[in-house]
Amino acid sequence: PPTTPTPTTPTTPPATPTPPPPGSTTPGTGTPPGTNAPGLPTPWALHLASRFGYGMTPGLNAAMHAAGGPDRWFEQQLSPASVPDAAADAMQGWWASIDADHTTIWQRDRDGVESGWSAMANYARWCLARRIHSQRQVLEVMTEFWENHLHVPVQDDGVFTHRAPYGKLLRSHALGRFDQMLVAAITHPAMGISLDNASSTKRAPNENLGRELLELHTVGRGSYTEDHVKSSARILTGYRVDTWRTWNAWYDTASHWTGPVQVMGFAHPNADADGRPVAEAYLTYLAHHPLTAARIARKLAVRFVSDQPSEQLVADLAAVYLAHGTAIDPVLRALVAHPEFRAAVGAKVRTPTDDVVATYRALGAQLHQPTGSSSAANAILWQSQAIGQSPFAWGRPDGQPQDNRSWSSATRVLASFQFHYSVAGRWWPKLDVTYREPIAWVPTPGMRFDALVDHLCTQLLGTNAPQRLVTAACQATGTRADEAITSTHAIVLWKMPMLLTTLLDSPDHLHR
Known part of the structure; x- marks a missing residue:
């Protein structure tokens, strides 16, 4: 970017500033500085x-005033489809690759029309522009949160063909249920390309996704063994992508590892070559695990409350998460109503x-x-x-x-x-x-x-x-x-x- 020009300055020195005395009123308002005037946000x-x-x-x-106050505004925001968002919707066509399928994105890259790198830059721009102008602020914030939790770096080799659809997938689940989001995200081609599951086979299971699923996305370190990581990787075999050729994604029964698997409290004979039902059951088990609940609760608390949230806040949010079957909006309601959230003004x-x-x-x-x-x-x-x-x-x-x-x-x-x-x-x-x-x-x-x-x-x-x-x-x-x-x-x-x-x-x- 160009450097910021230096504005023209006056040739005469400025007058010495003389601020009003402490406690005086702001001229023309009758309001002491630092107090809220009528009509300002609370x-x-x-x-x-x-x-x-x-x-x-x-x-x-x-x-917020039109909604009947900030609390009612927040409740409306949890149902984003009910909030008109014409300005943000109009941005859908600003960058051609946002709605393009993987075949088109790949062809545009090969033809020199839009490189994969540029497509990813444009997806990031689309996200920033939406955050600036969208009326669905809670949806934008939560989409960003989940894209960072179920992170697929936009610069990972090859993900550009499927990364924008992946982001829009998480957007569609951002205020829904985590168990459904987790199944959709982990089996998505973008995640498979990023963490090498797209090339994982029964002869050579790749452990990257199986390990990060446990360590980062769900239960966290210290709760599983290396044998559990191997079983996790085996369960996820079969989700393939034809990388650097067509970029088509498919489930390949010939690549799926069969045989008994166990990860923590999840065990399955895994005898069928079509392992998708096993993968869905496994991911659902992880999503409902108490350790996953605590991990997500803590990440929410760090993002929205403070860097060092209390154990009580984390436990309270995790309990709501489990009690509501991994539904996200009840957890957000509980977070906003919590005294610790209300006391954390300006802490981030x-x-x-x-x-x-x-x-x-x-x-x-x-x-x-x-x-x-x-x-x-x-x-x-x-x-x-x-x-x-x-x-x-x-x-x-x-x-x-x-x-x-x-x-x-x-x-x-x-x-x-x-x-x-x-x-x-x-x-x-x-x-x-x-x-x-x-x-x-x-x-x-x-x-x-x-x-x-x-x-x-x-x-x-x-x-x-x-x-x-x-x-x-x-x-x-x-x-x-x-x-x-x-x-x-x-x-x-x-x-x-x-x-x-x-x-x-x-x-x-x-x-x-």
Whole structure:
């Protein structure tokens, strides 16, 4: 990506900032900085939007009010088909490979129309664009969660032919039942290609998928033996893919290993050459295992609550998971209702992809169908990579980490600062995107600067400006708190990017 240009600076030194005294009211509002004004999202609404959405926006606040409050909004979100989503649906045709079958994707690669690498990049872009504009925020968040749990790296050799359908498969199960999702995911060609099950046969069973199924996707380490891994691999033989020729997937009875198998408490004679019923029974057994329940409960708690969730929270969520036959939405309801979730406001750091999506949402930037490689809907992938990680590009099969430490390095923070400044300044990307003009951020020309900062906080962060952000904005832009911001003021003419960036660089935005 091009470097961010340096904006023109004034030739005269800025005035010394003089923020209002602590406890004073925000001019024009009668509201002390840091308190909620009528019409703003409640703290509970902000918390839900930051954990089960990609950040609060005025539009999301309106949707919560229209639903009857944040709790009713959340309940509606658990039935995504009931939520109209025209903007996100329109993106389906932005990249040709999103809906193409494996034959078409392979042919496009061979013809030089769209390489497999490009097809995977475009799938990642589609996911990012949906997260920015979709009204089905909970579905987007949970799809990302499951794609990281049942992770198939988009850069794995050969997966490009089946990876987008795999992602859409997980999307269809994201708020359904884990047992059904697990069966569909583990037997999918993309998973088979990624972990070598596509070439596993009865003569040479490959243990990669059989092992990762146990270690990563279900019960976890320490609960099975090496003999169990061998049986796990044998059960999964037969799911083949004709790699590097047609990429057709089929079940090959001649490749299925037959004979007695045992994995933990699951035992089966496995005498039939068609081992699909055995595989389904085995995967269902794993999905319903208490250790799987605890593992999924902990991963949900780490993503949505805190890096160190209590054992009681994990046990509570696991119990709900088992009591409801691996159904996902009851677990999410229990998580949201748990006191530990409600007490975890601001306890999580946004991942690089979270930051890109939340920033575009906060700025109200509108993506349009891409017409070139520099179009915003394409550039968002490079921006995500520059901060530290793009969707589903984590190279190992365990999925990208969700803890704060992994995304809190100085390098990552500085990369986020650069990204915020580039987008807030409307410097890059410029193509096929609509940004708000600087003057559009000023609701009342002539208003005081501290009132403008407060207004911007309500737009970008969903809350009134705390005094520390007013002070930071004064210092960053060299503006007095009591200055009148007219259409010809330096804030509107050249300093708006710095003002917006100051708010986006704050912990208020970088945490969720």
